[in-house]
Amino acid sequence: MTLFRHPEDRIPVLLFACVFALDLTVYFMASSWWLPILWFGIGIIPKGWISAWNHHHQHLNMFRHAPLNRLLELIFGFQTGVTSHTWFLHHVVGHHVNYLDQEKDESRWKRDDGSTMGEVEYSLTTTLTAYPRAWQVGLRYPKALRVFLVMGVLQLALLGVLFWHNWFNALFVFLLPMVTSLYVTAWATYFHHVGLETREHAEASYNILHRGYNLMTGNLGYHAAHHAKQALHWSKLPQLHAQMAKDIPAAHYRQPGIPFVWSGSEEKLELTDEQVEALAQARPART
Structure with missing residues:
Protein backbone atom coordinates (compact mmCIF):
# COMPACT_ATOMS: atom_id res chain seq x y z
CA MET A 1 0.00 0.00 0.00
CA THR A 2 1.33 3.41 -0.96
CA LEU A 3 2.14 5.91 1.77
CA PHE A 4 0.33 8.67 -0.13
CA ARG A 5 -3.41 9.12 -0.43
CA HIS A 6 -2.89 10.47 -3.94
CA PRO A 7 0.19 9.72 -6.06
CA GLU A 8 0.20 13.31 -7.38
CA ASP A 9 1.49 14.41 -3.94
CA ARG A 10 4.77 12.48 -4.15
CA ILE A 11 6.79 15.01 -6.17
CA PRO A 12 5.55 18.06 -4.22
CA VAL A 13 6.44 16.40 -0.89
CA LEU A 14 9.88 15.53 -2.24
CA LEU A 15 10.39 19.18 -3.19
CA PHE A 16 9.26 20.40 0.25
CA ALA A 17 11.76 18.01 1.84
CA CYS A 18 14.53 19.28 -0.46
CA VAL A 19 13.81 22.90 0.49
CA PHE A 20 13.88 21.94 4.17
CA ALA A 21 17.17 20.11 3.64
CA LEU A 22 18.58 23.31 2.15
CA ASP A 23 17.27 25.23 5.18
CA LEU A 24 19.11 22.87 7.51
CA THR A 25 22.26 22.99 5.37
CA VAL A 26 22.36 26.80 5.50
CA TYR A 27 21.55 26.80 9.22
CA PHE A 28 24.29 24.34 10.20
CA MET A 29 26.95 25.23 7.62
CA ALA A 30 26.72 29.01 7.12
CA SER A 31 29.53 30.82 8.92
CA SER A 32 29.24 34.14 7.05
CA TRP A 33 26.59 36.61 8.25
CA TRP A 34 25.35 37.38 4.74
CA LEU A 35 24.49 33.82 3.66
CA PRO A 36 21.46 33.27 5.98
CA ILE A 37 20.18 36.72 5.00
CA LEU A 38 20.60 35.90 1.30
CA TRP A 39 18.82 32.58 1.79
CA PHE A 40 15.98 34.38 3.57
CA GLY A 41 15.52 36.68 0.56
CA ILE A 42 15.76 33.88 -2.00
CA GLY A 43 13.32 31.66 -0.16
CA ILE A 44 10.41 34.08 0.36
CA ILE A 45 8.57 33.41 -2.89
CA PRO A 46 9.09 29.60 -2.93
CA LYS A 47 7.93 29.37 0.69
CA GLY A 48 4.91 31.42 -0.26
CA TRP A 49 4.09 28.74 -2.81
CA ILE A 50 4.67 26.04 -0.19
CA SER A 51 2.08 27.82 1.95
CA ALA A 52 -0.51 26.95 -0.68
CA TRP A 53 0.44 23.27 -0.42
CA ASN A 54 0.26 23.40 3.38
CA HIS A 55 -3.28 24.71 2.83
CA HIS A 56 -4.07 21.75 0.56
CA HIS A 57 -2.64 19.33 3.10
CA GLN A 58 -4.89 20.73 5.84
CA HIS A 59 -7.91 20.05 3.64
CA LEU A 60 -6.80 16.54 2.68
CA ASN A 61 -3.76 15.04 4.41
CA MET A 62 -1.15 13.86 1.95
CA PHE A 63 -0.10 10.72 3.83
CA ARG A 64 -2.25 7.82 4.92
CA HIS A 65 -0.57 7.58 8.32
CA ALA A 66 -0.79 10.19 11.09
CA PRO A 67 2.90 10.17 12.15
CA LEU A 68 4.01 11.01 8.61
CA ASN A 69 1.43 13.79 8.40
CA ARG A 70 2.64 15.27 11.71
CA LEU A 71 6.26 15.14 10.47
CA LEU A 72 5.28 16.90 7.25
CA GLU A 73 3.42 19.51 9.29
CA LEU A 74 6.56 20.24 11.32
CA ILE A 75 8.37 20.94 8.07
CA PHE A 76 5.47 23.07 6.83
CA GLY A 77 5.50 24.94 10.14
CA PHE A 78 9.13 25.98 9.72
CA GLN A 79 8.59 26.94 6.09
CA THR A 80 5.25 28.76 6.28
CA GLY A 81 4.70 29.84 9.89
CA VAL A 82 1.48 27.80 10.01
CA THR A 83 1.77 24.86 12.41
CA SER A 84 -0.14 21.59 12.50
CA HIS A 85 -3.94 21.93 12.45
CA THR A 86 -3.82 25.75 12.50
CA TRP A 87 -5.26 26.01 9.01
CA PHE A 88 -7.59 23.10 9.64
CA LEU A 89 -9.22 25.03 12.49
CA HIS A 90 -8.91 28.56 11.10
CA HIS A 91 -9.55 27.74 7.46
CA VAL A 92 -11.16 24.34 6.84
CA VAL A 93 -13.80 24.36 9.60
CA GLY A 94 -13.65 28.14 10.00
CA HIS A 95 -13.30 30.23 6.85
CA HIS A 96 -14.85 27.66 4.50
CA VAL A 97 -17.93 27.43 6.68
CA ASN A 98 -18.31 31.18 7.16
CA TYR A 99 -16.74 32.91 4.14
CA LEU A 100 -20.12 33.99 2.76
CA ASP A 101 -20.88 35.77 6.04
CA GLN A 102 -18.49 38.64 6.80
CA GLU A 103 -19.64 38.85 10.39
CA LYS A 104 -18.38 35.32 11.06
CA ASP A 105 -15.62 34.69 8.49
CA GLU A 106 -12.26 33.93 10.14
CA SER A 107 -10.59 35.61 7.14
CA ARG A 108 -13.10 38.44 6.89
CA TRP A 109 -12.22 41.37 4.67
CA LYS A 110 -14.79 43.75 6.16
CA ARG A 111 -14.31 46.01 9.15
CA ASP A 112 -16.85 45.98 11.96
CA ASP A 113 -18.55 49.02 10.43
CA GLY A 114 -19.07 47.16 7.14
CA SER A 115 -16.40 48.97 5.12
CA THR A 116 -13.72 47.13 3.16
CA MET A 117 -10.22 46.73 4.59
CA GLY A 118 -7.16 47.69 2.56
CA GLU A 119 -4.50 45.14 1.62
CA VAL A 120 -2.07 45.95 4.42
CA GLU A 121 -4.76 46.25 7.08
CA TYR A 122 -6.29 42.92 6.08
CA SER A 123 -2.91 41.18 5.87
CA LEU A 124 -1.79 42.40 9.29
CA THR A 125 -5.16 41.65 10.89
CA THR A 126 -5.32 38.13 9.45
CA THR A 127 -1.69 37.43 10.40
CA LEU A 128 -2.09 38.63 13.99
CA THR A 129 -5.44 36.90 14.54
CA ALA A 130 -4.63 33.59 12.80
CA TYR A 131 -3.70 31.69 15.95
CA PRO A 132 -6.28 33.28 18.31
CA ARG A 133 -9.05 32.55 15.82
CA ALA A 134 -7.79 29.00 15.30
CA TRP A 135 -7.98 28.57 19.08
CA GLN A 136 -11.54 29.93 19.17
CA VAL A 137 -12.70 27.54 16.46
CA GLY A 138 -10.82 24.72 18.17
CA LEU A 139 -13.01 25.05 21.25
CA ARG A 140 -15.72 23.38 19.14
CA TYR A 141 -13.32 20.67 17.93
CA PRO A 142 -11.47 19.41 21.04
CA LYS A 143 -9.71 16.51 19.31
CA ALA A 144 -8.22 18.78 16.64
CA LEU A 145 -7.46 21.40 19.29
CA ARG A 146 -5.36 18.90 21.26
CA VAL A 147 -3.25 18.13 18.19
CA PHE A 148 -2.96 21.87 17.48
CA LEU A 149 -1.67 22.53 21.00
CA VAL A 150 0.70 19.55 21.29
CA MET A 151 2.24 20.14 17.87
CA GLY A 152 2.46 23.87 18.52
CA VAL A 153 4.42 23.28 21.73
CA LEU A 154 6.69 20.83 19.91
CA GLN A 155 7.27 23.34 17.09
CA LEU A 156 8.18 26.08 19.59
CA ALA A 157 10.49 23.72 21.49
CA LEU A 158 12.36 22.77 18.33
CA LEU A 159 12.62 26.42 17.32
CA GLY A 160 13.98 27.20 20.79
CA VAL A 161 16.67 24.54 20.40
CA LEU A 162 17.65 26.03 17.04
CA PHE A 163 17.97 29.48 18.63
CA TRP A 164 19.99 28.08 21.50
CA HIS A 165 22.41 26.46 19.05
CA ASN A 166 22.79 29.46 16.69
CA TRP A 167 20.42 32.36 17.22
CA PHE A 168 21.53 34.37 14.17
CA ASN A 169 21.08 31.56 11.67
CA ALA A 170 17.83 30.48 13.33
CA LEU A 171 16.50 34.02 13.01
CA PHE A 172 17.07 34.31 9.25
CA VAL A 173 16.65 30.69 8.20
CA PHE A 174 13.57 29.88 10.28
CA LEU A 175 11.83 32.54 12.38
CA LEU A 176 11.77 35.46 9.93
CA PRO A 177 10.69 33.23 7.01
CA MET A 178 7.92 31.80 9.21
CA VAL A 179 6.57 35.24 10.09
CA THR A 180 6.99 36.60 6.57
CA SER A 181 5.39 33.57 4.92
CA LEU A 182 2.37 33.85 7.18
CA TYR A 183 2.01 37.53 6.27
CA VAL A 184 2.47 36.82 2.54
CA THR A 185 -0.16 34.08 2.77
CA ALA A 186 -2.60 36.50 4.37
CA TRP A 187 -1.79 39.15 1.75
CA ALA A 188 -2.40 36.66 -1.08
CA THR A 189 -5.76 35.58 0.35
CA TYR A 190 -6.98 39.19 0.32
CA PHE A 191 -7.54 38.86 -3.41
CA HIS A 192 -9.54 35.61 -3.19
CA HIS A 193 -12.83 37.11 -2.01
CA VAL A 194 -12.55 40.84 -1.29
CA GLY A 195 -15.61 42.81 -2.35
CA LEU A 196 -17.69 39.78 -3.29
CA GLU A 197 -20.94 39.55 -1.36
Whole structure:
Protein backbone atom coordinates (compact mmCIF):
# COMPACT_ATOMS: atom_id res chain seq x y z
CA MET A 1 0.00 0.00 0.00
CA THR A 2 1.33 3.41 -0.96
CA LEU A 3 2.14 5.91 1.77
CA PHE A 4 0.33 8.67 -0.13
CA ARG A 5 -3.41 9.12 -0.43
CA HIS A 6 -2.89 10.47 -3.94
CA PRO A 7 0.19 9.72 -6.06
CA GLU A 8 0.20 13.31 -7.38
CA ASP A 9 1.49 14.41 -3.94
CA ARG A 10 4.77 12.48 -4.15
CA ILE A 11 6.79 15.01 -6.17
CA PRO A 12 5.55 18.06 -4.22
CA VAL A 13 6.44 16.40 -0.89
CA LEU A 14 9.88 15.53 -2.24
CA LEU A 15 10.39 19.18 -3.19
CA PHE A 16 9.26 20.40 0.25
CA ALA A 17 11.76 18.01 1.84
CA CYS A 18 14.53 19.28 -0.46
CA VAL A 19 13.81 22.90 0.49
CA PHE A 20 13.88 21.94 4.17
CA ALA A 21 17.17 20.11 3.64
CA LEU A 22 18.58 23.31 2.15
CA ASP A 23 17.27 25.23 5.18
CA LEU A 24 19.11 22.87 7.51
CA THR A 25 22.26 22.99 5.37
CA VAL A 26 22.36 26.80 5.50
CA TYR A 27 21.55 26.80 9.22
CA PHE A 28 24.29 24.34 10.20
CA MET A 29 26.95 25.23 7.62
CA ALA A 30 26.72 29.01 7.12
CA SER A 31 29.53 30.82 8.92
CA SER A 32 29.24 34.14 7.05
CA TRP A 33 26.59 36.61 8.25
CA TRP A 34 25.35 37.38 4.74
CA LEU A 35 24.49 33.82 3.66
CA PRO A 36 21.46 33.27 5.98
CA ILE A 37 20.18 36.72 5.00
CA LEU A 38 20.60 35.90 1.30
CA TRP A 39 18.82 32.58 1.79
CA PHE A 40 15.98 34.38 3.57
CA GLY A 41 15.52 36.68 0.56
CA ILE A 42 15.76 33.88 -2.00
CA GLY A 43 13.32 31.66 -0.16
CA ILE A 44 10.41 34.08 0.36
CA ILE A 45 8.57 33.41 -2.89
CA PRO A 46 9.09 29.60 -2.93
CA LYS A 47 7.93 29.37 0.69
CA GLY A 48 4.91 31.42 -0.26
CA TRP A 49 4.09 28.74 -2.81
CA ILE A 50 4.67 26.04 -0.19
CA SER A 51 2.08 27.82 1.95
CA ALA A 52 -0.51 26.95 -0.68
CA TRP A 53 0.44 23.27 -0.42
CA ASN A 54 0.26 23.40 3.38
CA HIS A 55 -3.28 24.71 2.83
CA HIS A 56 -4.07 21.75 0.56
CA HIS A 57 -2.64 19.33 3.10
CA GLN A 58 -4.89 20.73 5.84
CA HIS A 59 -7.91 20.05 3.64
CA LEU A 60 -6.80 16.54 2.68
CA ASN A 61 -3.76 15.04 4.41
CA MET A 62 -1.15 13.86 1.95
CA PHE A 63 -0.10 10.72 3.83
CA ARG A 64 -2.25 7.82 4.92
CA HIS A 65 -0.57 7.58 8.32
CA ALA A 66 -0.79 10.19 11.09
CA PRO A 67 2.90 10.17 12.15
CA LEU A 68 4.01 11.01 8.61
CA ASN A 69 1.43 13.79 8.40
CA ARG A 70 2.64 15.27 11.71
CA LEU A 71 6.26 15.14 10.47
CA LEU A 72 5.28 16.90 7.25
CA GLU A 73 3.42 19.51 9.29
CA LEU A 74 6.56 20.24 11.32
CA ILE A 75 8.37 20.94 8.07
CA PHE A 76 5.47 23.07 6.83
CA GLY A 77 5.50 24.94 10.14
CA PHE A 78 9.13 25.98 9.72
CA GLN A 79 8.59 26.94 6.09
CA THR A 80 5.25 28.76 6.28
CA GLY A 81 4.70 29.84 9.89
CA VAL A 82 1.48 27.80 10.01
CA THR A 83 1.77 24.86 12.41
CA SER A 84 -0.14 21.59 12.50
CA HIS A 85 -3.94 21.93 12.45
CA THR A 86 -3.82 25.75 12.50
CA TRP A 87 -5.26 26.01 9.01
CA PHE A 88 -7.59 23.10 9.64
CA LEU A 89 -9.22 25.03 12.49
CA HIS A 90 -8.91 28.56 11.10
CA HIS A 91 -9.55 27.74 7.46
CA VAL A 92 -11.16 24.34 6.84
CA VAL A 93 -13.80 24.36 9.60
CA GLY A 94 -13.65 28.14 10.00
CA HIS A 95 -13.30 30.23 6.85
CA HIS A 96 -14.85 27.66 4.50
CA VAL A 97 -17.93 27.43 6.68
CA ASN A 98 -18.31 31.18 7.16
CA TYR A 99 -16.74 32.91 4.14
CA LEU A 100 -20.12 33.99 2.76
CA ASP A 101 -20.88 35.77 6.04
CA GLN A 102 -18.49 38.64 6.80
CA GLU A 103 -19.64 38.85 10.39
CA LYS A 104 -18.38 35.32 11.06
CA ASP A 105 -15.62 34.69 8.49
CA GLU A 106 -12.26 33.93 10.14
CA SER A 107 -10.59 35.61 7.14
CA ARG A 108 -13.10 38.44 6.89
CA TRP A 109 -12.22 41.37 4.67
CA LYS A 110 -14.79 43.75 6.16
CA ARG A 111 -14.31 46.01 9.15
CA ASP A 112 -16.85 45.98 11.96
CA ASP A 113 -18.55 49.02 10.43
CA GLY A 114 -19.07 47.16 7.14
CA SER A 115 -16.40 48.97 5.12
CA THR A 116 -13.72 47.13 3.16
CA MET A 117 -10.22 46.73 4.59
CA GLY A 118 -7.16 47.69 2.56
CA GLU A 119 -4.50 45.14 1.62
CA VAL A 120 -2.07 45.95 4.42
CA GLU A 121 -4.76 46.25 7.08
CA TYR A 122 -6.29 42.92 6.08
CA SER A 123 -2.91 41.18 5.87
CA LEU A 124 -1.79 42.40 9.29
CA THR A 125 -5.16 41.65 10.89
CA THR A 126 -5.32 38.13 9.45
CA THR A 127 -1.69 37.43 10.40
CA LEU A 128 -2.09 38.63 13.99
CA THR A 129 -5.44 36.90 14.54
CA ALA A 130 -4.63 33.59 12.80
CA TYR A 131 -3.70 31.69 15.95
CA PRO A 132 -6.28 33.28 18.31
CA ARG A 133 -9.05 32.55 15.82
CA ALA A 134 -7.79 29.00 15.30
CA TRP A 135 -7.98 28.57 19.08
CA GLN A 136 -11.54 29.93 19.17
CA VAL A 137 -12.70 27.54 16.46
CA GLY A 138 -10.82 24.72 18.17
CA LEU A 139 -13.01 25.05 21.25
CA ARG A 140 -15.72 23.38 19.14
CA TYR A 141 -13.32 20.67 17.93
CA PRO A 142 -11.47 19.41 21.04
CA LYS A 143 -9.71 16.51 19.31
CA ALA A 144 -8.22 18.78 16.64
CA LEU A 145 -7.46 21.40 19.29
CA ARG A 146 -5.36 18.90 21.26
CA VAL A 147 -3.25 18.13 18.19
CA PHE A 148 -2.96 21.87 17.48
CA LEU A 149 -1.67 22.53 21.00
CA VAL A 150 0.70 19.55 21.29
CA MET A 151 2.24 20.14 17.87
CA GLY A 152 2.46 23.87 18.52
CA VAL A 153 4.42 23.28 21.73
CA LEU A 154 6.69 20.83 19.91
CA GLN A 155 7.27 23.34 17.09
CA LEU A 156 8.18 26.08 19.59
CA ALA A 157 10.49 23.72 21.49
CA LEU A 158 12.36 22.77 18.33
CA LEU A 159 12.62 26.42 17.32
CA GLY A 160 13.98 27.20 20.79
CA VAL A 161 16.67 24.54 20.40
CA LEU A 162 17.65 26.03 17.04
CA PHE A 163 17.97 29.48 18.63
CA TRP A 164 19.99 28.08 21.50
CA HIS A 165 22.41 26.46 19.05
CA ASN A 166 22.79 29.46 16.69
CA TRP A 167 20.42 32.36 17.22
CA PHE A 168 21.53 34.37 14.17
CA ASN A 169 21.08 31.56 11.67
CA ALA A 170 17.83 30.48 13.33
CA LEU A 171 16.50 34.02 13.01
CA PHE A 172 17.07 34.31 9.25
CA VAL A 173 16.65 30.69 8.20
CA PHE A 174 13.57 29.88 10.28
CA LEU A 175 11.83 32.54 12.38
CA LEU A 176 11.77 35.46 9.93
CA PRO A 177 10.69 33.23 7.01
CA MET A 178 7.92 31.80 9.21
CA VAL A 179 6.57 35.24 10.09
CA THR A 180 6.99 36.60 6.57
CA SER A 181 5.39 33.57 4.92
CA LEU A 182 2.37 33.85 7.18
CA TYR A 183 2.01 37.53 6.27
CA VAL A 184 2.47 36.82 2.54
CA THR A 185 -0.16 34.08 2.77
CA ALA A 186 -2.60 36.50 4.37
CA TRP A 187 -1.79 39.15 1.75
CA ALA A 188 -2.40 36.66 -1.08
CA THR A 189 -5.76 35.58 0.35
CA TYR A 190 -6.98 39.19 0.32
CA PHE A 191 -7.54 38.86 -3.41
CA HIS A 192 -9.54 35.61 -3.19
CA HIS A 193 -12.83 37.11 -2.01
CA VAL A 194 -12.55 40.84 -1.29
CA GLY A 195 -15.61 42.81 -2.35
CA LEU A 196 -17.69 39.78 -3.29
CA GLU A 197 -20.94 39.55 -1.36
CA THR A 198 -23.14 36.70 -2.53
CA ARG A 199 -24.65 33.41 -1.40
CA GLU A 200 -23.44 31.51 -4.47
CA HIS A 201 -20.10 29.64 -4.45
CA ALA A 202 -19.53 30.30 -8.15
CA GLU A 203 -19.76 34.06 -7.59
CA ALA A 204 -17.91 34.34 -4.25
CA SER A 205 -14.29 33.88 -5.39
CA TYR A 206 -11.83 35.31 -7.87
CA ASN A 207 -10.06 32.81 -10.09
CA ILE A 208 -6.61 32.68 -11.70
CA LEU A 209 -6.15 30.44 -14.74
CA HIS A 210 -2.42 31.06 -15.29
CA ARG A 211 -0.75 27.68 -15.77
CA GLY A 212 2.50 28.60 -14.04
CA TYR A 213 0.68 29.98 -11.00
CA ASN A 214 -1.48 26.87 -10.69
CA LEU A 215 1.51 24.59 -11.16
CA MET A 216 3.30 26.20 -8.23
CA THR A 217 0.26 26.52 -5.97
CA GLY A 218 -1.49 23.24 -6.67
CA ASN A 219 -4.33 24.76 -8.71
CA LEU A 220 -5.24 27.27 -6.01
CA GLY A 221 -6.32 29.62 -8.78
CA TYR A 222 -9.43 27.51 -9.33
CA HIS A 223 -10.75 29.05 -6.17
CA ALA A 224 -14.47 28.92 -6.81
CA ALA A 225 -14.18 25.19 -7.45
CA HIS A 226 -12.14 24.78 -4.28
CA HIS A 227 -14.85 26.45 -2.21
CA ALA A 228 -17.61 24.52 -3.93
CA LYS A 229 -16.00 21.22 -2.91
CA GLN A 230 -13.22 21.86 -0.41
CA ALA A 231 -12.36 18.20 0.20
CA LEU A 232 -11.63 17.61 -3.49
CA HIS A 233 -7.96 16.84 -4.19
CA TRP A 234 -6.07 19.74 -5.76
CA SER A 235 -5.35 17.75 -8.93
CA LYS A 236 -9.07 17.53 -9.74
CA LEU A 237 -9.93 21.23 -9.33
CA PRO A 238 -9.53 22.13 -13.07
CA GLN A 239 -12.17 19.56 -14.01
CA LEU A 240 -14.62 20.90 -11.44
CA HIS A 241 -13.90 24.46 -12.58
CA ALA A 242 -14.75 23.45 -16.14
CA GLN A 243 -18.12 22.20 -14.95
CA MET A 244 -18.76 25.41 -12.98
CA ALA A 245 -17.37 27.91 -15.50
CA LYS A 246 -20.72 28.75 -17.08
CA ASP A 247 -21.88 30.09 -13.70
CA ILE A 248 -18.72 32.10 -12.90
CA PRO A 249 -19.03 35.80 -13.86
CA ALA A 250 -16.55 36.95 -16.49
CA ALA A 251 -15.20 39.65 -14.15
CA HIS A 252 -14.20 37.02 -11.57
CA TYR A 253 -10.91 36.17 -13.29
CA ARG A 254 -7.67 37.85 -12.21
CA GLN A 255 -4.02 37.94 -13.14
CA PRO A 256 -1.53 36.07 -10.95
CA GLY A 257 0.85 37.76 -8.54
CA ILE A 258 4.63 38.04 -8.58
CA PRO A 259 6.54 36.61 -10.41
CA PHE A 260 3.98 35.29 -12.91
CA VAL A 261 2.44 38.70 -13.56
CA TRP A 262 5.77 39.86 -14.96
CA SER A 263 5.28 37.62 -17.98
CA GLY A 264 1.59 38.48 -18.30
CA SER A 265 -1.40 36.28 -17.71
CA GLU A 266 -1.98 33.32 -20.01
CA GLU A 267 -5.70 34.01 -19.81
CA LYS A 268 -7.72 37.17 -20.33
CA LEU A 269 -8.83 38.99 -17.23
CA GLU A 270 -12.38 38.87 -18.54
CA LEU A 271 -13.58 35.95 -20.61
CA THR A 272 -16.25 36.42 -23.24
CA ASP A 273 -19.52 34.57 -22.84
CA GLU A 274 -18.48 32.30 -25.71
CA GLN A 275 -15.18 31.45 -24.01
CA VAL A 276 -16.88 30.72 -20.70
CA GLU A 277 -19.43 28.49 -22.41
CA ALA A 278 -16.70 26.65 -24.33
CA LEU A 279 -14.74 26.07 -21.12
CA ALA A 280 -17.88 24.84 -19.36
CA GLN A 281 -18.57 22.32 -22.13
CA ALA A 282 -14.99 21.03 -22.26
CA ARG A 283 -14.80 17.36 -21.38
CA PRO A 284 -12.81 16.79 -18.15
CA ALA A 285 -9.54 14.92 -18.63
CA ARG A 286 -9.40 11.34 -17.38
CA THR A 287 -7.47 10.79 -14.15
